[in-house]
Amino acid sequence: MNRVSWIRIAVVAIAIGLLEVCCRLGLIDTRVVIPPSQMAEALAQLLISGRVNPEIARTFGIVLIAAVISVVAGFALGVVVHALPRVRQALDPFFATYYAVPIFIFYPVLIVIFGLSVMPIVLMGVATAIVAMVISTLNGLDRVPQVLSKVARVHRMGRTATALLLKLPAAAPHLFTGVKLAVSYAFIGVIASEFILAPAGLGRVISDAYTDFNNRQMYALMLLLIIVATMVNMLLHVLDQRWAERRGIAKA
Amino acid sequence: MTASKRAADTLIIVALVLLAWQALHQMVGATALPGPVPTLAYLAEFVPSERFAENAWATLVCFFYALLLSYGIGLAIGVWMGVHRLSAAVGEPILISLYTLPKVTLYPVVLLIFGLSVAGRTTFGAMHGVLPVALLTMSAIRNIPRVYWKSAQALHLSRRQTLVTVLFPATLPEVVAGLRIGFTLTLLGVLLAEMFAAKHGLGSLIINAMQLLQGEEMLSVAVVLFIFAAVANALLLWIEHQLHRRV
Numbered sequence: 419m420n421r422v423s424w425i426r427i428a429v430v431a432i433a434i435g436l437l438e439v440c441c442r443l444g445l446i447d448t449r450v451v452i453p454p455s456q457m458a459e460a461l462a463q464l465l466i467s468g469r470v471n472p473e474i475a476r477t478f479g480i481v482l483i484a485a486v487i488s489v490v491a492g493f494a495l496g497v498v499v500h501a502l503p504r505v506r507q508a509l510d511p512f513f514a515t516y517y518a519v520p521i522f523i524f525y526p527v528l529i530v531i532f533g534l535s536v537m538p539i540v541l542m543g544v545a546t547a548i549v550a551m552v553i554s555t556l557n558g559l560d561r562v563p564q565v566l567s568k569v570a571r572v573h574r575m576g577r578t579a580t581a582l583l584l585k586l587p588a589a590a591p592h593l594f595t596g597v598k599l600a601v602s603y604a605f606i607g608v609i610a611s612e613f614i615l616a617p618a619g620l621g622r623v624i625s626d627a628y629t630d631f632n633n634r635q636m637y638a639l640m641l642l643l644i645i646v647a648t649m650v651n652m653l654l655h656v657l658d659q660r661w662a663e664r665r666g667i668a669k670a
Numbered sequence: 671m672t673a674s675k676r677a678a679d680t681l682i683i684v685a686l687v688l689l690a691w692q693a694l695h696q697m698v699g700a701t702a703l704p705g706p707v708p709t710l711a712y713l714a715e716f717v718p719s720e721r722f723a724e725n726a727w728a729t730l731v732c733f734f735y736a737l738l739l740s741y742g743i744g745l746a747i748g749v750w751m752g753v754h755r756l757s758a759a760v761g762e763p764i765l766i767s768l769y770t771l772p773k774v775t776l777y778p779v780v781l782l783i784f785g786l787s788v789a790g791r792t793t794f795g796a797m798h799g800v801l802p803v804a805l806l807t808m809s810a811i812r813n814i815p816r817v818y819w820k821s822a823q824a825l826h827l828s829r830r831q832t833l834v835t836v837l838f839p840a841t842l843p844e845v846v847a848g849l850r851i852g853f854t855l856t857l858l859g860v861l862l863a864e865m866f867a868a869k870h871g872l873g874s875l876i877i878n879a880m881q882l883l884q885g886e887e888m889l890s891v892a893v894v895l896f897i898f899a900a901v902a903n904a905l906l907l908w909i910e911h912q913l914h915r916r917v
Contacts, residue, residue: 425756426760426761430764450779507679508679508682511683512683514903514907515899515900517854518850518854518900518903519900519903520854520857522858522865523876523891523895523896526865526888527880530701530702530880530883602770606774609774610772613774615877625778628778640775640779647771651770652767655766
């Protein structure tokens with residue numbers, strides 16, 4: 419741990435401590451925000467009681483499914499589009515605008531089509547995540563050095579061997595960026611959909627707790643979501659960094 | 671030549687989207703998803719109506735305030751972290767993890783603080799927009815080649831002169847990229863807030879239309895928002911390209 423990490427931890431700790439103190443002293447109304455210690459306590463109680471475990475499993479399950487579909491299908495689409503330069507050229511403006519459009523405006527349309535079920539939520543998760551994966555796949559394949567295909571020809575490698583042994587590893591860092599984005603986008607897509615309207619799930623439970631003025635439950639589950647999302651993103655970030663380091667060493 | 675080709679490509683995509691829409695409409699039926707023709711006919715009637723104008727105005731007002739906040743706070747944080755190395759080292763990972771957080775989770779907190787008001791929706795929109803503006807501004811400043819700083823020193827430029835003649839032009843393209851993403855996300859934030867809980871605005875209009883099974887109205891609003899976002903994005907992208915070319 420270096421100095422910067424310590425300072426960072428201190429900053430976060432001070433922020434949490436300040437919130438705690440303000441809540442305890444009554445500077446912040448506890449009907450609005452409860453002290454962080456109580457949030458943690460409420461979360462622990464909730465997890466031990468197991469009351470919301472099905473909701474937790476449901477939401478994270480949907481996120482996982484949406485992320486896997488996005489990564490697999492996004493990669494496949496990326497490979498296909500990369501192989502067809504004319505199609506790609508035509509799709510470029512589409513990719514450039516995709517994330518500019520608030521796609522959540524189409525969530526109600528999906529609900530009307532598929533009913534209030536898991537389906538629209540999964541689709542929303544995939545819709546938010548998949549294009550990031552497609553774009554990253556295209557970027558990765560673009561940056562495969564020309565020399566590698568020459569190497570493949572020199573060694574008379576077949577198409578599959580070239581793709582698996584040379585192109586895939588060369589594009590891997592970009593693909594991983596795609597995976598990273600797809601996971602965090604799937605998170606956002608699924609949770610936001612559940613918030614707007616859903617039959618069950620963490621987003622729904624939090625919004626119900628808000629309507630019922632059940633602050634303890636609301637803050638406990640918010641804390642859970644924040645912790646899980648941060649941990650997953652941090653894990654992916656650390657993996658990414660470690661990979662980059664290894665490549666750096668391999669280069670030298 | 672390339673411009674006309676690009677326009678043709680865009681037209682082809684629009685045509686394909688309309689075809690897919692029509693096909694989906696045939697598959698799921700008219701109540702669930704009205705076809706493009708009745709929707710666009712409805713849109714032509716609905717957009718000039720007073721009800722649409724009121725809600726669109728409500729959304730625009732929120733969006734405008736949220737955008738001001740996003741840009742103001744985002745630029746301030748970005749400049750500070752770009753200039754102050756330690757702050758950047760400490761703060762960047764925090765900002766990035768906030769950026770990847772599903773911020774909808776926090777909307778009930780905003781609602782508890784501000785109530786169902788313009789202030790709440792504005793704050794929520796700004797929460798989405800601040801981070802990309804701050805992060806890209808910071809990276810823009812930190813990516814300024816060292817030579818620029820040195821030449822500013824060598825020319826004995828004052829702080830103000832350095833800022834106006836060196837820092838500002840050098841960072842502009844990337845900062846504009848940040849402003850573009852901030853624009854997008856702020857709009858998303860405002861609409862999400864309206865969809866979750868609001869009595870006015872285009873987001874709440876969509877949710878109401880869904881509950882009343884008014885497919886045409888729901889899709890009309892979605893189409894209007896889609897076009898607004900796409901056109902604004904294209905415009906900002908164009909500015910960005912112009913700036914890049916100039917540098």
